[in-house]
Amino acid sequence: MKVGAFYNPHLGAELVRGVGIDHLAMADPPAPHDPHWPAIKARYTLLLHDYLGQLSEPLDERSIQRARALAAQYGTPWVAEHFQCLHTEDGRYNVNYVFPPLYTEEFLRRFVANAVALQARLDQPLVMENIPGFFDVKASQMPEPLWLRRFFDETALGFLLDLPHVWLEAHYRGIKPEAWLAEFPLERVVELHVAGVEEDEDLQGPWIAPSEPSEEMLDFMAHAAARCPRAQAVTFDAFSPSLRSEVLFRSVERIRRAL
Amino acid sequence: MSDRALQDLVLRALADAPFRASPAWRQRALADPSRLERFARFLARHFYYERIVHFFKYSRALSRVSGRTPEAVLRTTAFEALLPTIVLGSRDSAAAVAKVIAAHVSSGQRGAIPYLPDLLRYEEAMMVAEAGPRVWRETGKRETRNEKGTTPELVEGTVLLELSYDLPAVLPKLLQPWTELPRCPEQPTKVLIARSKHGRVAVARADAAVAAVLELADGRTTLDDLAREAGLRPTELEATLAGLTELGAVRFATGS
Numbered sequence: 001m002k003v004g005a006f007y008n009p010h011l012g013a014e015l016v017r018g019v020g021i022d023h024l025a026m027a028d029p030p031a032p033h034d035p036h037w038p039a040i041k042a043r044y045t046l047l048l049h050d051y052l053g054q055l056s057e058p059l060d061e062r063s064i065q066r067a068r069a070l071a072a073q074y075g076t077p078w079v080a081e082h083f084q085c086l087h088t089e090d091g092r093y094n095v096n097y098v099f100p101p102l103y104t105e106e107f108l109r110r111f112v113a114n115a116v117a118l119q120a121r122l123d124q125p126l127v128m129e130n131i132p133g134f135f136d137v138k139a140s141q142m143p144e145p146l147w148l149r150r151f152f153d154e155t156a157l158g159f160l161l162d163l164p165h166v167w168l169e170a171h172y173r174g175i176k177p178e179a180w181l182a183e184f185p186l187e188r189v190v191e192l193h194v195a196g197v198e199e200d201e202d203l204q205g206p207w208i209a210p211s212e213p214s215e216e217m218l219d220f221m222a223h224a225a226a227r228c229p230r231a232q233a234v235t236f237d238a239f240s241p242s243l244r245s246e247v248l249f250r251s252v253e254r255i256r257r258a259l
Numbered sequence: 260m261s262d263r264a265l266q267d268l269v270l271r272a273l274a275d276a277p278f279r280a281s282p283a284w285r286q287r288a289l290a291d292p293s294r295l296e297r298f299a300r301f302l303a304r305h306f307y308y309e310r311i312v313h314f315f316k317y318s319r320a321l322s323r324v325s326g327r328t329p330e331a332v333l334r335t336t337a338f339e340a341l342l343p344t345i346v347l348g349s350r351d352s353a354a355a356v357a358k359v360i361a362a363h364v365s366s367g368q369r370g371a372i373p374y375l376p377d378l379l380r381y382e383e384a385m386m387v388a389e390a391g392p393r394v395w396r397e398t399g400k401r402e403t404r405n406e407k408g409t410t411p412e413l414v415e416g417t418v419l420l421e422l423s424y425d426l427p428a429v430l431p432k433l434l435q436p437w438t439e440l441p442r443c444p445e446q447p448t449k450v451l452i453a454r455s456k457h458g459r460v461a462v463a464r465a466d467a468a469v470a471a472v473l474e475l476a477d478g479r480t481t482l483d484d485l486a487r488e489a490g491l492r493p494t495e496l497e498a499t500l501a502g503l504t505e506l507g508a509v510r511f512a513t514g515s
Binding site for chain 2 (some may be wrong): 053054056057058059060061062085087088091094096097099101102104105110134135136137200202203204241
Protein backbone atom coordinates (compact mmCIF):
# COMPACT_ATOMS: atom_id res chain seq x y z
CA MET A 1 0.00 0.00 0.00
CA LYS A 2 1.39 3.40 -1.01
CA VAL A 3 1.19 6.16 1.60
CA GLY A 4 1.19 9.82 0.68
CA ALA A 5 -0.09 13.31 1.40
CA PHE A 6 -1.33 16.41 -0.34
CA TYR A 7 1.03 18.85 -1.98
CA ASN A 8 0.93 21.95 0.19
CA PRO A 9 2.97 24.59 -1.67
CA HIS A 10 4.03 26.38 1.53
CA LEU A 11 5.74 23.13 2.54
CA GLY A 12 7.36 22.67 -0.88
CA ALA A 13 10.94 22.91 0.38
CA GLU A 14 10.36 20.28 3.08
CA LEU A 15 8.55 17.97 0.66
CA VAL A 16 11.41 18.18 -1.83
CA ARG A 17 13.86 17.11 0.88
CA GLY A 18 11.62 14.81 2.92
CA VAL A 19 11.50 11.03 2.93
CA GLY A 20 8.79 8.48 3.56
CA ILE A 21 6.14 9.84 1.20
CA ASP A 22 5.19 7.78 -1.85
CA HIS A 23 2.81 10.18 -3.59
CA LEU A 24 1.33 13.65 -3.44
CA ALA A 25 -2.26 14.54 -4.28
CA MET A 26 -2.69 17.84 -6.12
CA ALA A 27 -5.67 19.92 -4.96
CA ASP A 28 -4.61 22.95 -7.01
CA PRO A 29 -2.40 23.35 -10.06
CA PRO A 30 1.13 24.47 -9.20
CA ALA A 31 1.58 28.22 -9.03
CA PRO A 32 3.41 29.59 -12.08
CA HIS A 33 6.46 30.59 -10.06
CA ASP A 34 6.50 27.80 -7.48
CA PRO A 35 10.26 27.22 -7.08
CA HIS A 36 9.77 23.68 -5.77
CA TRP A 37 7.41 22.40 -8.43
CA PRO A 38 10.03 21.02 -10.88
CA ALA A 39 11.65 18.93 -8.14
CA ILE A 40 8.27 17.82 -6.77
CA LYS A 41 7.12 16.74 -10.21
CA ALA A 42 10.35 14.88 -10.89
CA ARG A 43 10.30 13.06 -7.59
CA TYR A 44 6.76 12.09 -6.73
CA THR A 45 3.86 10.16 -8.16
CA LEU A 46 1.17 12.85 -8.41
CA LEU A 47 -2.58 12.25 -8.03
CA LEU A 48 -5.03 14.65 -9.67
CA HIS A 49 -7.43 15.73 -6.93
CA ASP A 50 -8.56 19.15 -8.13
CA TYR A 51 -12.06 20.56 -8.41
CA LEU A 52 -13.02 19.55 -11.93
CA GLY A 53 -16.71 20.32 -11.68
CA GLN A 54 -19.86 19.01 -10.05
CA LEU A 55 -21.20 15.93 -11.76
CA SER A 56 -24.82 16.75 -11.06
CA GLU A 57 -24.42 18.46 -14.43
CA PRO A 58 -22.33 17.38 -17.42
CA LEU A 59 -18.88 18.93 -17.43
CA ASP A 60 -18.47 21.44 -20.21
CA GLU A 61 -15.71 21.11 -22.80
CA ARG A 62 -13.55 23.70 -21.08
CA SER A 63 -13.62 21.73 -17.80
CA ILE A 64 -12.93 18.44 -19.57
CA GLN A 65 -9.95 19.90 -21.39
CA ARG A 66 -8.68 21.32 -18.10
CA ALA A 67 -9.01 17.89 -16.45
CA ARG A 68 -7.22 16.21 -19.33
CA ALA A 69 -4.43 18.76 -19.29
CA LEU A 70 -3.88 18.44 -15.53
CA ALA A 71 -3.97 14.64 -15.72
CA ALA A 72 -1.34 14.71 -18.46
CA GLN A 73 0.78 17.27 -16.63
CA TYR A 74 0.84 15.18 -13.45
CA GLY A 75 0.99 11.75 -15.10
CA THR A 76 -1.65 10.76 -12.57
CA PRO A 77 -2.58 7.08 -12.24
CA TRP A 78 -6.23 8.04 -11.61
CA VAL A 79 -8.40 11.15 -11.57
CA ALA A 80 -10.48 11.97 -8.51
CA GLU A 81 -13.72 13.90 -8.18
CA HIS A 82 -16.29 14.21 -5.40
CA PHE A 83 -19.95 13.34 -4.97
CA GLN A 84 -20.80 16.98 -4.53
CA CYS A 85 -23.31 19.57 -5.59
CA LEU A 86 -22.19 22.88 -4.13
CA HIS A 87 -23.51 25.55 -6.47
CA THR A 88 -26.95 26.19 -7.87
CA GLU A 89 -27.66 25.50 -11.50
CA ASP A 90 -27.87 29.21 -12.29
CA GLY A 91 -24.50 29.88 -10.62
CA ARG A 92 -26.01 32.39 -8.20
CA TYR A 93 -25.43 30.53 -4.94
CA ASN A 94 -22.25 28.71 -4.08
CA VAL A 95 -21.24 27.35 -0.70
CA ASN A 96 -17.60 26.97 -1.73
CA TYR A 97 -17.22 23.76 0.24
CA VAL A 98 -17.84 20.12 -0.50
CA PHE A 99 -21.53 19.43 -0.08
CA PRO A 100 -23.37 16.21 -1.00
CA PRO A 101 -26.28 15.91 -3.40
CA LEU A 102 -29.69 14.68 -2.33
CA TYR A 103 -29.53 10.90 -2.33
CA THR A 104 -32.36 10.40 -4.79
CA GLU A 105 -33.06 8.48 -7.98
CA GLU A 106 -32.82 11.69 -10.02
CA PHE A 107 -29.39 12.59 -8.68
CA LEU A 108 -28.23 9.00 -9.10
CA ARG A 109 -29.18 9.15 -12.79
CA ARG A 110 -27.43 12.49 -13.16
CA PHE A 111 -24.20 11.40 -11.47
CA VAL A 112 -24.08 8.07 -13.30
CA ALA A 113 -24.58 9.67 -16.71
CA ASN A 114 -22.18 12.55 -16.13
CA ALA A 115 -19.45 10.45 -14.50
CA VAL A 116 -19.60 7.89 -17.32
CA ALA A 117 -19.39 10.73 -19.85
CA LEU A 118 -16.38 12.20 -18.06
CA GLN A 119 -14.67 8.82 -17.82
CA ALA A 120 -15.08 8.40 -21.58
CA ARG A 121 -13.06 11.58 -22.11
CA LEU A 122 -10.24 10.72 -19.71
CA ASP A 123 -7.21 8.54 -20.37
CA GLN A 124 -7.04 7.48 -16.71
CA PRO A 125 -9.58 5.75 -14.42
CA LEU A 126 -11.98 8.09 -12.63
CA VAL A 127 -12.47 7.59 -8.89
CA MET A 128 -15.19 9.25 -6.86
CA GLU A 129 -14.96 10.43 -3.23
CA ASN A 130 -17.72 10.38 -0.61
CA ILE A 131 -18.70 13.65 1.07
CA PRO A 132 -19.91 14.05 4.66
CA GLY A 133 -23.35 15.36 5.53
CA PHE A 134 -23.77 17.36 8.71
CA PHE A 135 -27.55 17.18 8.49
CA ASP A 136 -30.07 15.05 6.64
CA VAL A 137 -32.31 16.58 4.01
CA LYS A 138 -35.78 15.11 4.14
CA ALA A 139 -36.03 14.94 0.35
CA SER A 140 -33.37 12.22 0.18
CA GLN A 141 -34.83 8.85 -0.79
CA MET A 142 -32.17 6.37 0.31
CA PRO A 143 -29.17 6.12 2.65
CA GLU A 144 -25.88 7.42 1.26
CA PRO A 145 -24.13 3.98 1.28
CA LEU A 146 -26.90 2.42 -0.81
CA TRP A 147 -26.82 5.37 -3.24
CA LEU A 148 -23.04 4.96 -3.57
CA ARG A 149 -23.31 1.21 -4.06
CA ARG A 150 -25.80 1.67 -6.87
CA PHE A 151 -23.60 4.36 -8.43
CA PHE A 152 -20.53 2.12 -8.45
CA ASP A 153 -22.50 -0.91 -9.66
CA GLU A 154 -23.81 1.09 -12.61
CA THR A 155 -20.54 2.82 -13.53
CA ALA A 156 -17.82 0.35 -12.45
CA LEU A 157 -15.74 3.38 -11.40
CA GLY A 158 -13.31 3.34 -8.49
CA PHE A 159 -14.16 4.55 -4.98
CA LEU A 160 -12.02 7.04 -3.10
CA LEU A 161 -13.10 6.30 0.46
CA ASP A 162 -12.69 9.27 2.77
CA LEU A 163 -12.62 7.72 6.23
CA PRO A 164 -12.98 10.88 8.36
CA HIS A 165 -16.12 11.63 6.35
CA VAL A 166 -17.53 8.21 7.29
CA TRP A 167 -16.37 8.64 10.90
CA LEU A 168 -18.06 12.07 11.18
CA GLU A 169 -21.33 10.85 9.74
CA ALA A 170 -21.33 7.94 12.17
CA HIS A 171 -20.58 10.36 15.01
CA TYR A 172 -23.47 12.66 14.16
CA ARG A 173 -25.80 9.68 13.69
CA GLY A 174 -24.76 8.25 17.04
CA ILE A 175 -23.61 4.91 15.63
CA LYS A 176 -20.30 3.05 15.59
CA PRO A 177 -18.06 4.06 12.67
CA GLU A 178 -17.30 0.42 11.87
CA ALA A 179 -21.01 -0.35 11.58
CA TRP A 180 -21.62 2.62 9.27
CA LEU A 181 -18.54 1.76 7.21
CA ALA A 182 -19.79 -1.78 6.65
CA GLU A 183 -22.67 -0.38 4.58
CA PHE A 184 -20.32 1.15 1.99
CA PRO A 185 -19.15 -0.66 -1.18
CA LEU A 186 -15.65 -1.33 0.10
CA GLU A 187 -14.83 -3.75 -2.72
CA ARG A 188 -14.68 -0.71 -5.04
CA VAL A 189 -12.13 1.26 -3.03
CA VAL A 190 -8.96 2.29 -4.86
CA GLU A 191 -7.67 4.96 -2.46
CA LEU A 192 -8.37 5.92 1.15
CA HIS A 193 -8.16 9.36 2.77
CA VAL A 194 -7.25 9.75 6.41
CA ALA A 195 -7.01 12.96 8.46
CA GLY A 196 -7.57 14.46 11.86
CA VAL A 197 -10.79 15.86 13.23
CA GLU A 198 -11.12 18.72 15.72
CA GLU A 199 -13.87 20.48 17.57
CA ASP A 200 -15.42 23.29 15.57
CA GLU A 201 -17.06 26.20 17.39
CA ASP A 202 -19.77 26.72 14.80
CA LEU A 203 -20.67 23.08 14.41
CA GLN A 204 -20.39 22.47 18.16
CA GLY A 205 -18.79 19.15 17.40
CA PRO A 206 -15.91 17.53 15.51
CA TRP A 207 -15.10 18.24 11.90
CA ILE A 208 -12.27 17.68 9.43
CA ALA A 209 -9.13 19.60 10.31
CA PRO A 210 -5.54 19.85 9.04
CA SER A 211 -4.29 17.95 12.07
CA GLU A 212 -2.84 14.55 12.86
CA PRO A 213 -5.21 11.58 12.84
CA SER A 214 -5.98 10.30 16.32
CA GLU A 215 -5.12 6.76 17.37
CA GLU A 216 -8.82 5.97 17.08
CA MET A 217 -8.82 7.22 13.47
CA LEU A 218 -5.73 5.18 12.65
CA ASP A 219 -7.33 2.06 14.12
CA PHE A 220 -10.40 2.81 12.01
CA MET A 221 -8.17 3.15 8.95
CA ALA A 222 -6.51 -0.21 9.61
CA HIS A 223 -9.94 -1.77 10.07
CA ALA A 224 -11.12 -0.26 6.76
CA ALA A 225 -7.97 -1.01 4.77
CA ALA A 226 -8.24 -4.68 5.69
CA ARG A 227 -11.70 -4.69 4.09
CA CYS A 228 -10.73 -2.93 0.85
CA PRO A 229 -9.08 -5.63 -1.28
CA ARG A 230 -8.40 -3.36 -4.27
CA ALA A 231 -7.04 -0.38 -2.34
CA GLN A 232 -3.68 0.83 -3.62
CA ALA A 233 -2.99 3.98 -1.65
CA VAL A 234 -3.70 5.87 1.56
CA THR A 235 -3.41 9.66 1.54
CA PHE A 236 -3.13 11.98 4.52
CA ASP A 237 -5.89 14.39 3.56
CA ALA A 238 -4.74 17.79 4.77
CA PHE A 239 -4.45 20.81 2.49
CA SER A 240 -4.28 24.13 4.27
CA PRO A 241 -1.94 27.13 4.64
CA SER A 242 -2.01 26.41 8.37
CA LEU A 243 -0.69 22.84 8.02
CA ARG A 244 2.73 22.43 9.59
CA SER A 245 5.50 20.32 8.12
CA GLU A 246 5.98 18.16 11.20
CA VAL A 247 2.26 17.35 11.27
CA LEU A 248 2.35 16.22 7.65
CA PHE A 249 5.44 14.03 7.96
CA ARG A 250 4.49 12.56 11.34
CA SER A 251 0.98 11.75 10.09
CA VAL A 252 2.30 9.91 7.05
CA GLU A 253 4.72 7.98 9.22
CA ARG A 254 1.99 7.02 11.70
CA ILE A 255 -0.36 5.98 8.87
CA ARG A 256 2.35 3.73 7.46
CA ARG A 257 2.99 2.14 10.85
CA ALA A 258 -0.72 1.57 11.46
CA LEU A 259 -1.34 -0.24 8.17
CA MET B 260 -40.33 20.56 -8.07
CA SER B 261 -37.38 18.48 -9.32
CA ASP B 262 -34.76 17.10 -6.94
CA ARG B 263 -32.25 19.42 -8.58
CA ALA B 264 -34.44 22.41 -7.75
CA LEU B 265 -34.78 21.15 -4.16
CA GLN B 266 -31.01 20.88 -3.93
CA ASP B 267 -30.77 24.48 -5.11
CA LEU B 268 -33.14 25.51 -2.33
CA VAL B 269 -30.94 23.81 0.25
CA LEU B 270 -27.84 25.46 -1.22
CA ARG B 271 -29.55 28.83 -1.15
CA ALA B 272 -30.57 28.30 2.47
CA LEU B 273 -26.95 27.60 3.36
CA ALA B 274 -25.62 30.57 1.43
CA ASP B 275 -28.31 33.20 2.00
CA ALA B 276 -28.91 34.07 5.66
CA PRO B 277 -32.04 36.23 5.11
CA PHE B 278 -33.61 33.45 3.01
CA ARG B 279 -32.70 30.93 5.71
CA ALA B 280 -34.66 33.00 8.23
CA SER B 281 -37.68 33.47 5.93
CA PRO B 282 -41.02 31.62 6.19
CA ALA B 283 -40.54 30.58 2.54
CA TRP B 284 -37.67 28.36 3.62
CA ARG B 285 -38.72 27.45 7.15
CA GLN B 286 -42.17 26.24 6.12
CA ARG B 287 -40.59 23.60 3.90
CA ALA B 288 -39.03 21.91 6.96
CA LEU B 289 -36.46 20.15 4.80
CA ALA B 290 -33.73 20.06 7.43
CA ASP B 291 -33.21 20.50 11.14
CA PRO B 292 -33.03 24.34 11.53
CA SER B 293 -30.43 24.28 14.27
CA ARG B 294 -28.08 21.97 12.39
CA LEU B 295 -28.56 23.92 9.17
CA GLU B 296 -27.79 27.21 10.93
CA ARG B 297 -24.64 25.81 12.51
CA PHE B 298 -23.43 24.46 9.20
CA ALA B 299 -24.27 27.72 7.43
CA ARG B 300 -22.19 29.68 9.93
CA PHE B 301 -19.34 27.23 9.50
CA LEU B 302 -19.58 27.69 5.74
CA ALA B 303 -19.64 31.49 6.02
CA ARG B 304 -16.46 31.54 8.07
CA HIS B 305 -14.80 29.07 5.71
CA PHE B 306 -15.95 31.04 2.66
CA TYR B 307 -14.45 34.31 3.88
CA TYR B 308 -11.37 32.70 5.38
CA GLU B 309 -10.44 31.43 1.93
CA ARG B 310 -11.00 34.87 0.43
CA ILE B 311 -9.05 36.65 3.14
CA VAL B 312 -6.10 34.31 2.70
CA HIS B 313 -6.19 34.96 -1.03
CA PHE B 314 -7.12 38.61 -1.38
CA PHE B 315 -5.59 40.00 1.82
CA LYS B 316 -2.35 38.05 1.52
CA TYR B 317 -0.29 41.24 1.45
CA SER B 318 -1.86 42.48 4.69
CA ARG B 319 -1.16 39.04 6.14
CA ALA B 320 2.48 39.39 5.12
CA LEU B 321 2.58 42.76 6.90
CA SER B 322 0.93 41.50 10.08
CA ARG B 323 4.16 41.41 12.08
CA VAL B 324 4.40 45.17 11.50
CA SER B 325 0.71 46.06 11.69
CA GLY B 326 0.04 43.69 14.58
CA ARG B 327 -3.16 42.56 12.88
CA THR B 328 -3.78 39.33 10.96
CA PRO B 329 -6.76 39.90 8.66
CA GLU B 330 -8.29 36.47 9.25
CA ALA B 331 -8.63 37.24 12.97
CA VAL B 332 -11.63 39.35 12.00
CA LEU B 333 -13.66 36.17 11.55
CA ARG B 334 -13.91 35.76 15.33
CA THR B 335 -14.77 39.40 16.08
CA THR B 336 -18.15 40.83 17.03
CA ALA B 337 -18.05 42.96 13.87
CA PHE B 338 -18.07 39.84 11.70
CA GLU B 339 -20.58 38.06 13.95
CA ALA B 340 -22.92 41.01 13.49
CA LEU B 341 -22.83 40.55 9.73
CA LEU B 342 -23.73 36.85 9.78
CA PRO B 343 -27.54 37.31 9.77
CA THR B 344 -27.26 39.42 6.61
CA ILE B 345 -24.64 37.54 4.65
CA VAL B 346 -25.31 36.03 1.25
CA LEU B 347 -22.24 34.03 0.26
CA GLY B 348 -20.91 35.20 -3.09
CA SER B 349 -22.92 38.41 -3.25
CA ARG B 350 -21.14 41.65 -3.97
CA ASP B 351 -22.89 43.48 -1.13
CA SER B 352 -21.78 40.89 1.40
CA ALA B 353 -18.25 40.87 0.00
CA ALA B 354 -18.14 44.67 0.37
CA ALA B 355 -19.46 44.53 3.94
CA VAL B 356 -17.00 41.83 5.00
CA ALA B 357 -14.08 43.51 3.22
CA LYS B 358 -14.89 46.72 5.06
CA VAL B 359 -14.68 45.09 8.50
CA ILE B 360 -11.44 43.34 7.52
CA ALA B 361 -9.91 46.65 6.45
CA ALA B 362 -11.10 48.32 9.65
CA HIS B 363 -9.62 45.50 11.70
CA VAL B 364 -6.21 45.72 10.00
CA SER B 365 -6.29 49.53 10.17
CA SER B 366 -6.78 49.37 13.90
CA GLY B 367 -3.22 48.07 14.27
CA GLN B 368 0.08 49.93 13.87
CA ARG B 369 -1.00 51.55 10.63
CA GLY B 370 1.42 54.48 10.94
CA ALA B 371 4.36 52.14 10.46
CA ILE B 372 3.20 51.26 6.93
CA PRO B 373 2.66 54.45 4.91
CA TYR B 374 0.99 52.64 2.02
CA LEU B 375 -1.35 50.55 4.18
CA PRO B 376 -4.50 52.62 3.35
CA ASP B 377 -3.84 52.16 -0.38
CA LEU B 378 -3.12 48.47 0.13
CA LEU B 379 -6.36 47.89 2.01
CA ARG B 380 -8.39 49.70 -0.67
CA TYR B 381 -6.70 47.49 -3.25
CA GLU B 382 -7.40 44.29 -1.33
CA GLU B 383 -10.99 45.30 -0.62
CA ALA B 384 -11.52 46.01 -4.31
CA MET B 385 -10.09 42.61 -5.26
CA MET B 386 -12.42 40.80 -2.90
CA VAL B 387 -15.49 42.72 -4.07
CA ALA B 388 -14.58 42.24 -7.74
CA GLU B 389 -14.46 38.47 -7.27
CA ALA B 390 -18.02 38.35 -5.91
CA GLY B 391 -21.18 37.99 -7.96
CA PRO B 392 -22.73 35.22 -10.03
CA ARG B 393 -20.31 33.33 -12.21
CA VAL B 394 -20.47 30.97 -15.13
CA TRP B 395 -19.61 27.52 -13.77
CA ARG B 396 -20.10 25.76 -17.04
CA GLU B 397 -20.68 26.84 -20.61
CA THR B 398 -24.12 25.75 -21.69
CA GLY B 399 -24.79 27.70 -24.88
CA LYS B 400 -23.10 27.98 -28.23
CA ARG B 401 -19.95 30.03 -28.49
CA GLU B 402 -20.32 33.69 -29.32
CA THR B 403 -19.19 34.42 -32.85
CA ARG B 404 -17.78 37.61 -34.20
CA ASN B 405 -21.01 38.36 -36.05
CA GLU B 406 -23.06 37.97 -32.89
CA LYS B 407 -20.90 40.42 -30.98
CA GLY B 408 -22.21 43.89 -30.51
CA THR B 409 -20.20 46.89 -31.46
CA THR B 410 -20.65 49.01 -28.36
CA PRO B 411 -18.34 48.10 -25.49
CA GLU B 412 -19.62 48.26 -21.94
CA LEU B 413 -17.99 47.95 -18.57
CA VAL B 414 -18.51 44.57 -16.88
CA GLU B 415 -20.13 44.89 -13.45
CA GLY B 416 -17.52 44.81 -10.73
CA THR B 417 -14.73 46.30 -12.81
CA VAL B 418 -12.89 48.93 -10.80
CA LEU B 419 -10.31 51.54 -11.69
CA LEU B 420 -8.41 52.38 -8.52
CA GLU B 421 -6.45 55.60 -8.18
CA LEU B 422 -3.68 55.08 -5.66
CA SER B 423 -1.19 57.43 -4.05
CA TYR B 424 1.53 54.76 -4.03
CA ASP B 425 2.87 52.55 -6.78
CA LEU B 426 1.59 49.36 -5.14
CA PRO B 427 2.38 47.01 -8.05
CA ALA B 428 6.05 47.80 -7.44
CA VAL B 429 6.00 46.57 -3.86
CA LEU B 430 3.46 43.74 -3.82
CA PRO B 431 5.78 40.91 -4.98
CA LYS B 432 8.39 41.98 -2.41
CA LEU B 433 5.89 41.64 0.42
CA LEU B 434 5.54 37.93 -0.28
CA GLN B 435 9.30 37.33 -0.28
CA PRO B 436 11.31 36.96 2.92
CA TRP B 437 12.10 40.42 4.36
CA THR B 438 13.44 41.90 7.56
CA GLU B 439 12.99 45.58 6.84
CA LEU B 440 9.60 46.76 5.65
CA PRO B 441 9.69 46.95 1.82
CA ARG B 442 9.31 50.51 0.64
CA CYS B 443 6.79 51.64 -1.93
CA PRO B 444 7.35 54.65 -4.21
CA GLU B 445 4.91 57.46 -3.47
CA GLN B 446 3.64 57.98 -6.98
CA PRO B 447 0.08 58.33 -8.32
CA THR B 448 -0.85 55.01 -9.90
CA LYS B 449 -3.97 53.64 -11.53
CA VAL B 450 -4.76 49.94 -11.45
CA LEU B 451 -7.59 48.13 -13.13
CA ILE B 452 -9.28 45.24 -11.33
CA ALA B 453 -11.61 43.00 -13.31
CA ARG B 454 -13.12 39.54 -13.17
CA SER B 455 -13.71 37.02 -15.89
CA LYS B 456 -17.14 35.40 -16.18
CA HIS B 457 -15.59 32.30 -14.61
CA GLY B 458 -14.57 34.28 -11.52
CA ARG B 459 -10.85 34.80 -12.17
CA VAL B 460 -9.75 38.21 -10.87
CA ALA B 461 -7.08 40.04 -12.84
CA VAL B 462 -5.17 43.23 -12.13
CA ALA B 463 -3.32 45.47 -14.56
CA ARG B 464 -1.73 48.87 -14.49
CA ALA B 465 -4.00 51.31 -16.25
CA ASP B 466 -2.68 53.97 -18.59
CA ALA B 467 -4.56 57.03 -19.86
CA ALA B 468 -6.03 55.10 -22.79
CA VAL B 469 -7.45 52.40 -20.49
CA ALA B 470 -8.87 55.00 -18.11
CA ALA B 471 -10.53 56.88 -20.98
CA VAL B 472 -12.05 53.75 -22.49
CA LEU B 473 -13.37 52.58 -19.13
CA GLU B 474 -15.01 55.93 -18.54
CA LEU B 475 -16.70 55.92 -21.94
CA ALA B 476 -17.65 52.23 -22.25
CA ASP B 477 -21.32 52.53 -21.38
CA GLY B 478 -22.82 50.07 -23.87
CA ARG B 479 -24.17 52.89 -26.03
CA THR B 480 -21.11 54.77 -27.26
CA THR B 481 -19.99 53.41 -30.63
CA LEU B 482 -16.40 52.53 -31.40
CA ASP B 483 -16.02 55.57 -33.65
CA ASP B 484 -17.35 57.92 -30.99
CA LEU B 485 -15.27 56.20 -28.34
CA ALA B 486 -12.08 56.57 -30.37
CA ARG B 487 -12.82 60.23 -31.04
CA GLU B 488 -13.70 61.13 -27.46
CA ALA B 489 -10.78 59.19 -26.00
CA GLY B 490 -8.40 60.63 -28.55
CA LEU B 491 -7.24 57.19 -29.72
CA ARG B 492 -6.40 55.94 -33.18
CA PRO B 493 -8.49 52.94 -34.30
CA THR B 494 -5.57 50.56 -33.87
CA GLU B 495 -4.90 51.89 -30.37
CA LEU B 496 -8.55 51.52 -29.45
CA GLU B 497 -8.68 47.99 -30.83
CA ALA B 498 -5.60 46.97 -28.86
CA THR B 499 -6.92 48.57 -25.67
CA LEU B 500 -10.30 46.91 -26.04
CA ALA B 501 -8.70 43.55 -26.77
CA GLY B 502 -6.72 43.80 -23.54
CA LEU B 503 -9.72 44.91 -21.52
CA THR B 504 -11.91 42.14 -22.95
CA GLU B 505 -9.24 39.57 -22.14
CA LEU B 506 -9.13 40.79 -18.54
CA GLY B 507 -12.92 40.63 -18.30
CA ALA B 508 -13.24 44.39 -17.75
CA VAL B 509 -15.23 45.11 -20.89
CA ARG B 510 -17.72 43.16 -22.98
CA PHE B 511 -19.60 44.03 -26.12
CA ALA B 512 -23.25 44.89 -25.68
CA THR B 513 -25.60 42.89 -27.87
CA GLY B 514 -28.66 45.05 -27.31
CA SER B 515 -31.97 43.97 -25.88
